[in-house]
Amino acid sequence: MSFALIVDILIEYWPMFLRGAGKTLLVAIVGTIIGSIIGLMIGVIRTIPEPEKGIKKHLLKAVNMLIGAYIEVFRGTPMMVQAMVIYYGSAIALGVQMDILDAAFLVISINTGAYMAEIVRGGIISIDKGQYEAAEAIGMNHLQTMVNVVLPQAIRNILPATGNEFIINIKDSSVLSVIGLTELFYQSKSVSGANYKYFEVFLITSVVYLIMTISVTKILRYVERRMDGAENYDILGNQMQVETPRIVGQEQKDK
Amino acid sequence: MEQLINVRHLRKSFGTREVLKDINFSVKKGEVVCIIGSSGSGKSTLLRCINLLEKPTGGEVIYKGENILDDKHDVYEYRKHLGMVFQQFNLFNNHNVLSNCVVGQQKVLKRSKVEAEKVAMKYLQVVGMEQYVNAKPKQLSGGQKQRVAIARALSMEPDVMLFDEPTSALDPEMVGEVLKVMKELAGLGLTMLIVTHEMGFAKEVADRVVFMDQGVIAEEGKPEQIFNNPKEERTREFLKRTLTEG
Numbered sequence: 001m002s003f004a005l006i007v008d009i010l011i012e013y014w015p016m017f018l019r020g021a022g023k024t025l026l027v028a029i030v031g032t033i034i035g036s037i038i039g040l041m042i043g044v045i046r047t048i049p050e051p052e053k054g055i056k057k058h059l060l061k062a063v064n065m066l067i068g069a070y071i072e073v074f075r076g077t078p079m080m081v082q083a084m085v086i087y088y089g090s091a092i093a094l095g096v097q098m099d100i101l102d103a104a105f106l107v108i109s110i111n112t113g114a115y116m117a118e119i120v121r122g123g124i125i126s127i128d129k130g131q132y133e134a135a136e137a138i139g140m141n142h143l144q145t146m147v148n149v150v151l152p153q154a155i156r157n158i159l160p161a162t163g164n165e166f167i168i169n170i171k172d173s174s175v176l177s178v179i180g181l182t183e184l185f186y187q188s189k190s191v192s193g194a195n196y197k198y199f200e201v202f203l204i205t206s207v208v209y210l211i212m213t214i215s216v217t218k219i220l221r222y223v224e225r226r227m228d229g230a231e232n233y234d235i236l237g238n239q240m241q242v243e244t245p246r247i248v249g250q251e252q253k254d255k
Numbered sequence: 256m257e258q259l260i261n262v263r264h265l266r267k268s269f270g271t272r273e274v275l276k277d278i279n280f281s282v283k284k285g286e287v288v289c290i291i292g293s294s295g296s297g298k299s300t301l302l303r304c305i306n307l308l309e310k311p312t313g314g315e316v317i318y319k320g321e322n323i324l325d326d327k328h329d330v331y332e333y334r335k336h337l338g339m340v341f342q343q344f345n346l347f348n349n350h351n352v353l354s355n356c357v358v359g360q361q362k363v364l365k366r367s368k369v370e371a372e373k374v375a376m377k378y379l380q381v382v383g384m385e386q387y388v389n390a391k392p393k394q395l396s397g398g399q400k401q402r403v404a405i406a407r408a409l410s411m412e413p414d415v416m417l418f419d420e421p422t423s424a425l426d427p428e429m430v431g432e433v434l435k436v437m438k439e440l441a442g443l444g445l446t447m448l449i450v451t452h453e454m455g456f457a458k459e460v461a462d463r464v465v466f467m468d469q470g471v472i473a474e475e476g477k478p479e480q481i482f483n484n485p486k487e488e489r490t491r492e493f494l495k496r497t498l499t500e501g
Contacts, residue, residue: 130345133308134404137339138359138411139331148358152349233387233394 006200013191013201020187021208023101027176027183028169030105035112035169036120036162042067042113043120043154044146067117074114080175083107087179104181108173112165119161123154156227163220167213184208257284259415259446260305265314267297267304274300276470278314282415287447289457289478292467293493298450299342301467302419305448306337335363338408338416342423344400346392352379352403353388356410364411371410378409382436398429402436409440416440418449454497458482466490 010017046064051057074082087103090096098106127150135145174185184205192201260282267275274297282288290298303309305316307323307330315322323333347355356375360366366374379385382402392400401421408416418437422430434456441447441460451457457464458478465475466487474487485491 128345130341130343131347134339134341134345134347137306137308137334137337137341138407139335139363140359141331144362148362149347149349156349229391231394233390 005197006204009191009195009197009200009204016187016191017184017204017208020182020184021212023181024170024173024183024185025212027101027104027108027173027181028166031108031112031169031173032162032166034105034109035116035165038109038113039116039118039120040151040155042071042117043124044143044151046117046121047124047146048142070110071114071117074111075118078175079107079111079172080178082111083176083179100180103179104173104176104183107176108169112169115165116162119158119165120154122161123158124150126157127153156224159220159224159227163217166216166220170212170216171209258282259284259318260448261315261317262301262305263315263317265301265304265316266312267300267309268312274470275304275311278470278472280465280472280475282446282448284414284446285444286462287441287445287460288449288463288465289461290448290450290465290467291452291454291457291493292473293496296467297470298467299419302417302448302450306334306339306417308339331363335411336414338411338413340401340404340408340416340418340421342420344392344397344404344424346400346404346407348392350392351388352384352390352392352395355392355403356407359407359411374412375406375410378406379403381409381439382406383432396429397425398432401425401429401433405433405436405440415446415448418447418451420450420452422451422453452497454482454494466493468493 046067048060050060083103086107087098087100090098090103124146131149131153132145135149140148173181173183176183177186177189180186188201188205192198195201258281262278262280265275265278266273278297278301290301292298300309304311307316311324314324316324318333318336321328323330347358350358353372353375356379357368357371360371360374361368364371376385376388379388382405384399384402384406387395387399387403392403395403405416405421421437422433425433430453434453437447437449437456438460449457449461461478463475464478464481466473466481466485468489474481474485474490481490482494485494
């Protein structure tokens with residue numbers, strides 16, 4: 001191994017690495033976002049207070065069972081196998097020829113969704129009961145309570161775990177190379193297949209993965225800090241920023 | 256005077272433990288009722304049963320002539336007319352002070368943002384928190400939080416305000432500022448139902464005092480009568496205990 005060789009490989013093949021990294025990032029981002037939305041929706045459904053009787057009770061039970069099955073199946077099987085079943089399986093059994101990228105989005109999203117559902121549930125459980133009671137006492141229904149009060153707080157609490165999912169998706173999207181997705185691992189295999197410099201090529205690949213995951217970590221930390229805001233409130237410092245509310249007496253004075 | 260809330264034969268059990276046993280009482284429009292009694296006497300549970308945060312095991316809660324425990328009755332519609340102030344404040348942590356008072360008006364009462372903010376500012380001024388509109392709950396002291404919580408409930412312009420031990424979680428020096436706001440509200444003719452341990456406050460502000468003991472209303476009457484001339488032995492016992500402690 002020599003440093004010069006690595007430079008040579010980079011000069012010759014950098015567009016392939018870059019395209020691969022781009023696709024990896026794209027699949028990871030789409031998978032994490034759609035997976036999080038799936039997780040949030042499941043979280044809202046699973047926390048609906050159980051109706052006492054009637055069709056609604058049975059309907060809710062059936063939906064919860066389906067959700068339970070979904071989580072078990074997609075957490076309990078490897079994503080690589082899911083990709084094979086969905087991509088090749090849909091072609092053979094259903095006669096549907098999916099686009100590789102669409103199949104990749106689908107697999108990574110529903111896989112992430114299964115994990116996120118549990119993470120969101122934990123986030124919702126962590127919110128103080130008083131927050132629900134206050135929202136209910138004001139007259140909000142379950143959905144309003146969730147959307148306006150509980151989920152925004154739960155999302156803040158699960159942000160670190162969601163960042164984990166994102167990083168896992170950056171790395172694990174490599175298994176989607178089995179269905180021919182030209183992400184970073186697939187591209188690296190192509191490069192090393194052409195020049196047989198496995199060590200140097202995959203050393204570069206490792207560094208590219210690391211750059212992506214470390215960047216994501218840093219960005220998420222920044223977002224968390226932004227969401228938390230200041231610990232103290234300075235009346236004088238904040239008075240200048242009050243734009244929307246008009247003090248009631250003032251309006252008459254202005255006129 | 257018009258009866259606003261009428262509680263009849265109300266019962267509530269948690270498992271086998273009966274917390275409320277056959278409660279009968281009513282609140283008239285414009286009346287300030289204080290509920291006193293020792294811990295575990297069922298005061299808070301009674302309050303929480305009235306706005307259905309706890310589902311009563313039996314009996315009736317009649318609001319404007321309708322039993323709201325009927326299956327067909329819309330709980331969410333009913334709760335719009337009741338304001339609730341909690342011991343632990345329970346401000347929405349993800350909203351700032353103004354937004355805490357606005358979100359319910361917008362989502363539940365379907366008021367416009369402009370109108371809701373105007374109403375919110377009005378009540379934030381009543382509680383003296385108008386300078387803190389952009390503050391987050393974690394940036395406020397306990398007393399400030401509770402005043403915002405009162406403004407939040409008032410912003411919904413409810414028919415009756417329920418207070419569940421509003422000063423019990425506060426540091427002693429902050430109790431005064433919250434009680435002062437509540438006195439002002441009583442002066443404005445608001446209907447209030449207050450569970451409290453503040454005997455001086457109850458004596459001064461209440462039109463009627465209800466003393467609860469072991470899940471029943473042991474005695475009720477004018478504050479002068481309850482505090483100076485209690486009929487029941489257990490009322491006397493309770494007052495002796497709390498007044499010597501205080």
